[in-house]
Every structure is written in C-alpha cells, then in structure tokens.
Amino acid sequence: MxxxxxxxxxxxxxxxxxxxxxxxxxxxxxxxxxxxxxxxxxxxxxxxxxxxxxxxxxxxxxxxxxxxxxLASFKEVLQLIDYPAYLLTTLGVSSAAALVQVAACTLAAYGLARFSFRGRSLLFFLVILTLVLPQQTYMTTTYMQYRYFNLYGLLGIFGYKGASLINTPWPLLLMSFGCQAAKNGLFIYVLRQFLKRLPVELEEAAWVDGAGVGTIFYRIMLPNAGPALVTVSVLSFVWTWNDLYTASTYMPAMKLFSTLLNNLTFQITRAEGGSSVIDTVHVSMYTNAGALLIIAPLIVMFIIAQRFFVQGVERTGLTGM
Amino acid sequence: MRRRAQNNLPFKPKRRRLMSLARKKARWGYLFVLPLCCGLIFMFGVPAARSAVFAFSKVNIGASGYTTVPCGFDNFRDALFVNTSFREKAVISALNMLLNLPLITVFSFFAASLLNQKFRCRWLVRTIFFLPLVLSAPALMNFEAGDALRSMMGASGNFKQSQSLTGLESVNLANLLISSGVLPQTVASYLAGAADRIYDIVILSGVQMLIFLTALQSIPPTMYEVAAIEGASAWESYWRITFPMTCPMIMTSMIFTIIDSFTASTNKTLEIIRNTAFNSFNHGLSAAMAWIYTLLILLVLGLVVMIMRRVVKRYEG
Structure with missing residues (x-):
C-alpha cells in the first residue's frame, strides 16, 4: 500500500x-x-x-x-595474566547473578503488574527511587552489612557477630535476589510495562481452566514475556560483567574482568617489571592486546545473541505507551 | 490450589467465591513481590537510613563494628566549605550532564529512526550501534578514550606517555592540532573537545536508542498508510506521525540519561565520595557528600521534568 x-x-x-x-x-x-x-x-x-x-x-x-x-602481544599477555581463571570466574559470577536478577525481577514485575494489593504504588515508587539514588549513597553501610554479615541483623539477635562475605560472590547474589543490584529498578520497570500490556484474557482463560497462580505465571506469562526476558537477560548479564563498582567494592580480590580491565596497565607493568626494564611501548602493546582479550568474549556473545536481542527489543514495549 | 478451585466449583455460592478469589489473588501478589520487599527493606531501606545517620555523626570503625557520635551538620559543612573539590566536581558533573543531555537525546532519536528503516545489512548496523550497550563498561570507556591517542602517538613515532588513563585525551588532541599550526588555539581546543564529546555521546546513548526504537516500533503502520493515501510525503509523515508519536518518550529517555550520567561509576563526584569512605575512612563525610549529591540529582531531575512538561504541553496545545 x-x-x-x-x-x-x-x-x-x-x-x-x-x-x-x-x-x-x-x-x-x-x-x-x-x-x-x-x-x-x-x-x-x-x-x-x-x-x-x-x-x-x-x-x-x-x-x-x-x-x-x-600475535606475539596476545601470547605475551596470556602468559602475564591468568586468562582462563579470569574468564571462568567472570562468566560464572555474571551468569549466576544475571539468572537470579532476572528471576527476582520478573517475579516482582508480575506482582506489580497484575495484582492489586495494598501498598503496590508505594512499592513501585520505591523501585524507581532505587534507580535514582546512587548506590554510593548507602555504600558504606551496605559494605558493612556484608563485612560483618549476620543475615541483616537477624542473627545478631542471638549474639552472632557476623562473618565477612567480602571477596565472595554472595553480596552480589544476595543483592540480585532482592532486586537491589545495579539497574535492577530499570529491569522491573521494563518487565512490568511489558507484562501489563499482555491481554488479561490469557490469564482469565487459564483460571477458568483451573490453573493456579504459579502455573499461570510459569506456563502463560513467562512464554509470552519472551522478548522482554531476552532483552533484560542480555542487559543484566552484560552489565554485571562490566560492573566495576560492585566488583571493586565487594569482590576486589576475585579474578573478575571488570577490575582487571580497570588496572590492566598497572598489572602488566608489574608483571613485566619482574623480568626486564619497564618499557612504555611494550606496556601499550600488551595493554591493548589484553583489553581486546577481555572484551572479546562479550563481543562474541553479543554477536550470537544480537538477533534475539534486537527482536526482543522490537517487541519489548520498553516505552509502554 | 488447582484441586481446591475445581472441587469447590459446584458447591459454593458464586458471589462469595469471586470475592475470595480476588482476595486470594491479591495475597499471591505479596508472594511475588516478597524478594523485592526483602531487598527494599534490608538492602535499601536499612542501609540508606543508617547512611543518613552517618551523615549527621562522626563514625569510628572498630574491629567488630562501628560507633557513631552525633555531630550535627559538621559533615555537611565540611563537604561544602572545607572539601572544595567535592563542590566543584558535583557542579561540573551536573553541567556536563546538562551539556550532553540535548545532544544524547537528539542523537539517539536520530539513530533510532535510522535503525528503524529497512536497508541492506541492517542486522550488522544494529549490532554495531548497540555495541556501546555491551562495551559501555565504565572502565572500558575511560580506557578506550585514554589509550587510543596514546597508541597513535606510539605509532607515529613521538611517543608521549600520558600521566593517567583518564581525561587527558582532549589535551593531547588539542596539542596535536595546535602544533600542526593550521588552526588557532581556541578553535583547536574546541574541536578537540567536540570530537571527544561525539564519542561520549555515541557511547552513552545505548539505552536511549532502545527506548526510541521500541517507541517507533509501536506506532501502528496503518497510520502511515492513511497518510500515504491522503497524499503526505514521507518527510511530512515523519514530522506529523513519527515525531509526535515518539515525543512522550523524549522525557523517559531524558530521565534515563540524567540518572545514568549521575550514577555512572565513572562519575568523578562518586569517585570522591568513594575515596572519602574507603581511602580516607571518613565515612561520615562521605555519607554527607552522598546525600548532598542525591539532593542535587533530585533537583536537576525535577527541574528538567518541569521544563519538559511545559514544553510538551505547549507542543501539544
């Protein structure tokens, strides 16, 4: 036409x-x-x-x-840094965190989109507030929660002093569970907008057919929310992978790419310094090669996932008009 | 759940069942938001409240915990009038954001309309355009910008070591342009600054592009068909259909830009806040700074939303 x-x-x-x-x-x-x-x-x-x-x-x-x-620079860098260990750690931590984040955010978004319980709008307002407030505002106190972890004071009642969770992935995973990891407010917002736009008749039909709330969520809502889920999963995985703030605050000693990339020059200079005189040209060559090696897995994954991602984007209704 | 609903179906009066159903559903809602509630209370509410207490007190950290001594507005006074670099950096981040805001909005709108058109190799272009979303690791951004020219210098033979990886690239580029002798100094440094900003803008508009692209996708194609039948040119239908339909999203994208630029961990102000806490161990001062900064964000956000509301209203009216 x-x-x-x-x-x-x-x-x-x-x-x-x-x-x-x-x-x-x-x-x-x-x-x-x-x-x-x-x-x-x-x-x-x-x-x-x-x-x-x-x-x-x-x-x-x-x-x-x-x-x-x-490829000499690449070979040299692979000798200087423990690449496989970094790759495995980063991959494991980011995929676990992304999985928990997407699950928790989807549950929360469904709850906010479809159930009319008391305090729902307050809850949604707080979700947006978590997005606006920089994490650094409550950084010290959050850090202490995990430095002397006693299940948020619940075990403190019994006089338990608390154990340190710093340098373990637990702070990140716990925050992912509570939808408080980086940008999770955005994920809840996006998913809520998308789920709100799905026809209510789908659920009502399932109710009439005798499905419970859990079944409806798992068998009706999740398959229909596919595009939004793909978008949110990709973003949460990638942003966790890149999240320098969380990594350097709670897991500074863990072998994560985000912290490595941040002080790659330093690391390479130090590793180089042991063997010979420090040469800036050498360091530059190795830094570039190292940065490429660090970015490479992400780019490869994105090229593979981009098809689903862009399709998902088109149907996400991020805008919810 | 399912069995009970089935068993009860023929025996119970209809009205009562419907009421209990609605109530039961609402109760299920609480179950769905339970993790979120836990997070909001224990990982957001409690730490934020404690940090507010910190802001008004002197914090001493011991081996197994901390003690606080209230000291009124001392920390706020220190943050604003003693530690001047904080004030300066906060204002600079706000101004920088305001400078980038229109550029990011216009660019992402434009890029999204480009990506929405049909052309050959669109998947490749889309992958490249969305690459910043994947690579916009705060660390990576600094790193790329900082190292690019350094390596170029290395390649062209006059190797200069830049003092840090961050923020010196425009100085280098300006020097390069000035030393080439073609351009006067002010023009050269302006050009260098603009060149840097283009990169920043492209890198920073990933999510905004997403927002606009989905908005464009949600315009019903029938509208364009009607316009074409009525004899509107593509240019006209762009300004009469596409633009007004995506206009409401400009505000969403702007809000996201503001939040994103204020809370990005590359932000210099947040760096100061972080260093005050973890390097100088002045947690009270750090909390005070953070709360001042939060107020600044809310202020700027409120201001922009107010202005944009007025603009949109005028546009619609």
Missing part, C-alpha cells in the same frame, strides 16, 4: 531528497558508516596496535596496518 503510494510520488517529482531516493540512501549510508566508525574506532586502533610487532611501533610510516602482523 505504502510502496504503491511512494511509487506514484516518484513519478511526480524526479529529483528529491526523500526516503527512497538514491540521494537519501547515499546520505544515510554516509551517516551510518560515520557513526559505525566512531563506535568501532577504539576497537580498531586497539587491534592495530595489538597486532603490531615492536619495530612497527617506532615506524613513522606505519599508522593503521601493521607491516608484519604478529
């Missing part, structure tokens, strides 16, 4: 700067390439430096493409 109408207009006006005309397409392609370049530039320059042999680093004529690309 629309294409038809467009065709008619094309006949009327020959040269135009409208969607569909070649001029517009060229303009659009230029802009897309430009923005893509801005986004990819840091990655490309990292790749270029990481692939360069040392001679190319001092060579004035070599700017982007290494003359003799080598």
């Amino acid at each position: 629309r294409a038809d109408a467009n065709k008619r207009f094309k006949r009327r006006r020959r040269i135009s700067f409208r969607p569909g005309s070649w001029l517009w397409k060229l303009f659009r392609a230029g802009i897309i390439v430009g923005i893509s370049y801005i986004i990819l530039y840091p990655l490309l320059i990292k790749l270029a430096v990481a692939l360069m042999p040392e001679a190319d680093m001092y060579d004035m004529t070599v700017k982007w493409i290494p003359r003799r690309p080598t």
